[in-house]
Amino acid sequence: MIRVQREDFDIGAEMARFGAGNARVGGVCVFVGLVRDMTEDAGGGRTKPVGAMTLEHYPGMTESEIAAIEKEARARWPLEDVLVIHRHGRLEPGDRIVLVATASAHREAAFEACHFLIDWLKTKAPFWKREETPSGGEWVEARATDDRAAARWTKTPKSGP
Amino acid sequence: MIRVQREDFDIGAEMARFGAGNARVGGVCVFVGLVRDMTEDAGGGRTKPVGAMTLEHYPGMTESEIAAIEKEARARWPLEDVLVIHRHGRLEPGDRIVLVATASAHREAAFEACHFLIDWLKTKAPFWKREETPSGGEWVEARATDDRAAARWTKTPKSGP
Amino acid sequence: MTVRVLYFAYFRERAGRASEDVSPPADIVTVARLIDWLKEKGEGRERAFADPALVRVAVNLEYVKMDHPVRPGDEVAFFPPVTGGRRRRDGNA
Amino acid sequence: MTVRVLYFAYFRERAGRASEDVSPPADIVTVARLIDWLKEKGEGRERAFADPALVRVAVNLEYVKMDHPVRPGDEVAFFPPVTGGRRRRDGNA
Numbered sequence: 238m239i240r241v242q243r244e245d246f247d248i249g250a251e252m253a254r255f256g257a258g259n260a261r262v263g264g265v266c267v268f269v270g271l272v273r274d275m276t277e278d279a280g281g282g283r284t285k286p287v288g289a290m291t292l293e294h295y296p297g298m299t300e301s302e303i304a305a306i307e308k309e310a311r312a313r314w315p316l317e318d319v320l321v322i323h324r325h326g327r328l329e330p331g332d333r334i335v336l337v338a339t340a341s342a343h344r345e346a347a348f349e350a351c352h353f354l355i356d357w358l359k360t361k362a363p364f365w366k367r368e369e370t371p372s373g374g375e376w377v378e379a380r381a382t383d384d385r386a387a388a389r390w391t392k393t394p395k396s397g398p
Numbered sequence: 399m400i401r402v403q404r405e406d407f408d409i410g411a412e413m414a415r416f417g418a419g420n421a422r423v424g425g426v427c428v429f430v431g432l433v434r435d436m437t438e439d440a441g442g443g444r445t446k447p448v449g450a451m452t453l454e455h456y457p458g459m460t461e462s463e464i465a466a467i468e469k470e471a472r473a474r475w476p477l478e479d480v481l482v483i484h485r486h487g488r489l490e491p492g493d494r495i496v497l498v499a500t501a502s503a504h505r506e507a508a509f510e511a512c513h514f515l516i517d518w519l520k521t522k523a524p525f526w527k528r529e530e531t532p533s534g535g536e537w538v539e540a541r542a543t544d545d546r547a548a549a550r551w552t553k554t555p556k557s558g559p
Numbered sequence: 560m561t562v563r564v565l566y567f568a569y570f571r572e573r574a575g576r577a578s579e580d581v582s583p584p585a586d587i588v589t590v591a592r593l594i595d596w597l598k599e600k601g602e603g604r605e606r607a608f609a610d611p612a613l614v615r616v617a618v619n620l621e622y623v624k625m626d627h628p629v630r631p632g633d634e635v636a637f638f639p640p641v642t643g644g645r646r647r648r649d650g651n652a
Numbered sequence: 653m654t655v656r657v658l659y660f661a662y663f664r665e666r667a668g669r670a671s672e673d674v675s676p677p678a679d680i681v682t683v684a685r686l687i688d689w690l691k692e693k694g695e696g697r698e699r700a701f702a703d704p705a706l707v708r709v710a711v712n713l714e715y716v717k718m719d720h721p722v723r724p725g726d727e728v729a730f731f732p733p734v735t736g737g738r739r740r741r742d743g744n745a
Contacts, residue, residue: 249410252430260435260491266512267428269413273503274421293568295636298620330421342434344516345547351427352509359641363617365568366642376569377642386506454661456729459713520734524710526661527735537662538735 239303243326256318256340264344266351268337274330288369294325295363306357314346360387400464404487417479417501425505427512429498435491449530455486456524467518475507521548560631567638573607591625653724660731666700684718
């Protein structure tokens with residue numbers, strides 16, 4: 238299931254429903270991404286305090302891109318269930334941004350599929366961050382480490398974003 | 399934090415506390431292991447239905463082994479928080495067995511440390527499963543795949559269990 | 560023909576609009592041609608498309624390349640690389 | 653000397669007890685020697701230790717090898733490999 242929403246989510250309530258009653262599930266892996274209060278500079282790795290940020294997205298395409306990523310994950314791993322919740326709008330340090338959950342008979346599949354989903358989400362789903370900083374707002378630049386993280390899941394060279 | 403207990407745990411309540419108020423945390427990874435209703439044969443991979451199982455442990459050593467594994471994880475990855483809850487006693491299909499949660503500034507560290515913790519727990523923490531089957535109870539045999547999963551985290555050849 | 564054009568993130572800010580319905584001439588048959596045509600309309604659009612390496616395009620909700628066809632009724636969206644990451648881009652905003 | 657011996661899982665079932673306080677002679681100075689001495693006491697203990705490859709030992713809550721010393725007051729625990737896994741061992745129980 239995929240949800241793109243402005244409001245917060247309740248991890249406990251989501252997990253209570255997730256994979257419920259399916260005793261083929263041996264492992265559930267969950268990743269929750271949160272807004273940090275520090276950010277790294279493009280160059281040196283120095284950190285700067287960050288206030289709130291706003292996450293802009295492309296309604297319609299966001300959902301279809303995440304659905305395509307979920308489909309890819311289900312093709313690669315034997316998954317009993319998948320849940321992706323991604324927020325948009327204004328978020329403050331400590332706020333939840335994204336939840337990815339996978340359920341499988343085997344823990345390796347649950348871990349790998351969850352990791353794959355968040356890596357691909359970060360580089361393919363149409364979201365753009367604008368951070369509020371002491372010097373005003375700035376759009377966040379795409380991260381080379383995110384591209385590398387996503388690239389390790391690419392089996393064959395492929396074109397694309 | 400480490401807890402070895404007979405009673406169930408509430409994922410939502412645990413996650414509400416976990417890493418709370420620490421805005422250095424950018425990613426939380428959680429793994430929950432559950433009792434499946436099927437098990438594989440030692441040889442072929444055929445599956446057999448499983449009823450309940452009983453998890454025996456070594457009180458005192460269980461806690462100290464898990465603490466040692468947590469210490470190793472904290473030495474390898476920059477973790478803001480670690481939580482391990484492991485149940486013992488009689489468990490039925492669908493019941494939660496174990497929860498491992500890690501919090502870090504970076505999602506790679508959270509994922510890898512969580513995966514490491516569960517792999518090492520499965521091969522080092524003194525728990526023994528006895529499954530109830532249609533033909534009576536049987537002790538579960540150590541799994542070669544668990545040993546391989548744990549071995550990939552071994553940096554240097556080491557002796558031990 | 561009429562094409563619906565969407566701009567996101569700093570493309571929206573530079574173009575000064577979130578969307579526009581445009582009617583380019585019949586020889587504008589690819590995304591690349593459409594970009595050239597939009598840049599000529601000025602009003603900040605040429606600044607949005609200044610660095611070709613930072614232009615991403617979706618036609619009808621799917622990522623496409625610059626040589627992808629543009630047809631009447633299409634929704635064509637322009638935006639920078641998506642940012643799950645944290646590093647700030649210098650000089651934009 | 654007195655040593656506290658613990659048995660877990662099918663070691664407990666085969667030995668017919670979860671624990672026992674034993675007083676081996678002074679020349680029983682290692683885990684390996686203690687196992688040989690316990691096997692001689694019979695009562696299913698020799699069956700618990702039948703396959704050396706499946707014997708794991710902890711002294712005072714830490715994994716040790718067979719040549720580890722055993723001293724008065726030690727807690728020595730014997731058990732099979734731990735089982736996070738699912739495959740059943742044939743022939744035990």
